[in-house]
Amino acid sequence: MGLIYAVLMLVSLHSVVASDYQGDALFALKTSLNASPSQLSDWTQNQVSPCTWSNVNCDSNYVISVTLSSMGFSGTLSPKIGILKRLSTLSLQGNGITGGIPEEFGNLSSLTSLKLENNHLTGQIPSTLGNLKKLQVLILSQNNLNGSIPESIMGLSKLNRLQLDSNDLSGEVPEKLFQVPTYNFTGNHLNCGVNFSHVCESGNDTTEVSNRPKLGITFGIVGSVIGLLLLGGLLFLVWKIRHKGWRREVFFNVSGEDDRQIAFGQLKKFAWRELLLATDNFSEENVLGQGGFGKVYKGVLADNTMIAVKRLTDYESPGGEAAFLREVEMISVAVHRNLLRLIGFCTTLSERLLVYPFMQNLSVAYHLRELKLGEPVLDWRTRMKVALGTARGLEYLHEHCNPKIIHRDVKAANVLLDEDFEAVVGDFGLAKLVDVRKTHVTTQVRGTMGYIAPEYLSTGKSSERTDVFGYGIMLLELVTGQRAIDFSRLEDDVLLLDHVKKLEREKQLDVIVDGNLNRNYDSQEVKMMIQIALLCTQSPDDRPLMSEVLRMLEGEGLTERWEEWQQVEVTRRQENERLQRRFDHFGEDSIYNQIAIELSGGR
Structure with missing residues (x-):
């Protein structure tokens, strides 16, 4: 068993070494972003695979997600990221990144989501982004980008969210881009044409404009009346529920991708600001640890209750959002003295957090x-x-x-x-x-x-x-x-x-x-x-x-099981020794053939 496990480990490590270039690319990104010693501390050049690094997700030893949002970086974007051909999600929003968007980003052929909003990026939007045929989400809002919108963007047939607002862009917006389900071009110097002039008006504080059929003023008035009636009915329902003493809360899936509801019983839904204050603005000094989906912070609520807040930094990457829903669902139903109890959770447009009691004796x-x-x-x-x-x-x-x-x-x-x-x-x-x-x-x-x-x-x-x-x-x-x-x-x-x-x-x-x-x-x-x-x-x-x-x-029952195991182990060792003697005459050059034969035998 140990030999087989060791061989599997070697095979796995071999595949990781084959993709070592990924680690080099990510380390170059860390360097160019001017990461402090406390940031991305586990991103080290002497580590073979980046798949164990924080804020990185992999599939079959290939990097598929990098999420570094709101971490306070002030450097630039490294063009070396362009070699990550399997990367599907790149999120760097909410930092202070300067410089331009590298042309090499157009080589990320598997990219489905690129989020660079709320930085200090300058220069033009690279026309090479038109090569990202799988791209579904492109958000470059709140930067200092200039020039025109590349015509190549019109070729992104799978694009369903395009946000270029609050930049210094100019020129005409290609009419085809208004067919994207969700878009935002406000806060620029763009010409949206006669039919869409309202979309480009400077000072429009609309966060996003959705492509939905316009039914006219009459239907708008009718819709308002219906809305008021529905609101009245909802308020009545809430009143009835409260007076019947029913306290079970039901929250809807915030992703909006399905209509599934999740019942959380007595879990508390925390406000974002409440957790922000509790963790001292998610101070690095309060970090208790970090794992594949984010960091865990120590916090103190207003009533002096000690908590641990798990902040999911890659909830929008493959597995991230699902991980949040999965954890909330399971922990809410799995209640046992020896299982960690979930106190509550918090969801915003850009954050997913889980709140647990603080374990003062750590791990x-x-x-x-x-x-x-x-x-x-x-x-x-x-x-x-x-x-x-x-x-x-x-x-x-x-x-x-x-x-x-x-x-x-x-x-x-x-x-x-x-x-x-x-x-x-x-x-x-x-x-x-x-x-x-x-x-x-x-x-x-x-x-x-x-x-x-x-x-x-x-x-x-x-x-x-x-x-x-x-x-x-x-x-x-x-x-x-x-x-x-x-x-x-x-x-x-x-x-x-x-x-x-x-x-x-x-x-x-x-x-x-x-x-x-x-x-x-x-x-x-x-x-x-x-x-x-x-x-x-x-x-x-x-x-x-x-x-x-x-x-x-x-x-x-231990004695009987142990005696059986020892007999199996003796037989296994004898078989391994027999195989070793059988193939010893091949010499060291045949070690891989020996391993292959042992792996092909009965387990």
């Missing part, structure tokens, strides 16, 4: 590896408590929710600790609702290297068994205090799983256990936790359910 990973000088070490009793609490939370998601919920990123960093050091499973941003009638769901692989189950990495099929694998790795973190992948172990085993397996076979218990515990632990409990971890990380069909894991942690 398990923090206590294992990031403690500051003088802070107490996570003792063994608490580590056992974390193992049990996390197992209970995952069992609830897998076996008591309908449809069941798969977390897909179980690790120590996503397990928080409340004031009593009780484990609370958080970060459902990567979770997936699964119909109970299905055994798996095929999706884009999400998660963190080292915690991703081999079958998920190779096939993209996740199930509750993939969570069990991640849980097993988390148990090894609790025992060792080490990371799932550590390249400082290059001469030994990079993967924590292989490292522990080797030491377990050699019966080196004292080497396995976290040295920070200073031998203050129960040897039998350590042995039990390691055995359960190894059972959780075996082949998918042989992994226990979380309910079985709970029983084993409580002392029931």
Whole structure:
């Protein structure tokens, strides 16, 4: 199992190396934007793949989304971005970016959304943007762009939103652009012709003009009357609801793409300004952490309630908006002592935020590896408590929710600790609702290297068994205090799983256990936790359910399962040794053939 996983890791890393040019392009963008040391700190040149960087989304190791809105950049746009052929979303609005829009942006052949509004861009709109045949959204509002609108823009047949307002553009607006469903040309020196002169009038504060049929004054008056009647009916309905004591709120999907409603029960819908004040304008000093969809900020409400605010910075990129709705829906129905409770949410035209209670003891990973000088070490009793609490939370998601919920990123960093050091499973941003009638769901692989189950990495099929694998790795973190992948172990085993397996076979218990515990632990409990971890990380069909894991942690059924696993491991090692002897005579040059043969055999 370890060999196959290692090979899959190597194959994955090889594909990442093949796309290393993407990292160079993004790092060039970071440099040209004059990012401060605290901004995009994980965008480093010595990291192989940019797919793990903040504000970047990938699909099959190709960058498909970069969202850097409202981050205070003051530099320029790098032309090197033009080599990202798979990029579909580029959002840089709300900064102080200067200079022009590079001609090379016209090479982004997969781009569907380009948002550069509210910056200080100058120069003309490049005619090369007419090459972006998949472009649906183009927003260049509130800049200092001049010149005329390129005729090439008329060739963008899929364009459904065009906003060029509040610039210094001049000349005629091609009549074909008025066929775009949503457009805005106000605040320029443009000539919109006789039929659309009102659209270009300077000082018009309309944010956007939609292409809808004009039915005339008569219908407008009738519509107003109907509107008043509807408003009266709505007010009456609200009055009736309040007097009947019905407090359940229903909010509509703000994306406007469908008519689905989401019921949130007692969740609070926060005002944007309320969260802005609570987080001190989303100060970098209040950042608790960041993940694939945005940063988490510490905040204090007006009533002195401590909160954690998850600000989704790429909700409009593939998966971003869906991630917001998914997380709100799932957490609102998944209520358990060992699951992070959602307090409320906030939606605006440009923001999506989730509000949680603040966990004053932060994450398990923090206590294992990031403690500051003088802070107490996570003792063994608490580590056992974390193992049990996390197992209970995952069992609830897998076996008591309908449809069941798969977390897909179980690790120590996503397990928080409340004031009593009780484990609370958080970060459902990567979770997936699964119909109970299905055994798996095929999706884009999400998660963190080292915690991703081999079958998920190779096939993209996740199930509750993939969570069990991640849980097993988390148990090894609790025992060792080490990371799932550590390249400082290059001469030994990079993967924590292989490292522990080797030491377990050699019966080196004292080497396995976290040295920070200073031998203050129960040897039998350590042995039990390691055995359960190894059972959780075996082949998918042989992994226990979380309910079985709970029983084993409580002392029931572990001995039998462990004996079965040891027999399987002995057989596997013997088979690997036989294959090694069989192909040794080919020499080092045939290593890839050997790997291919082993992968083609039975798992």
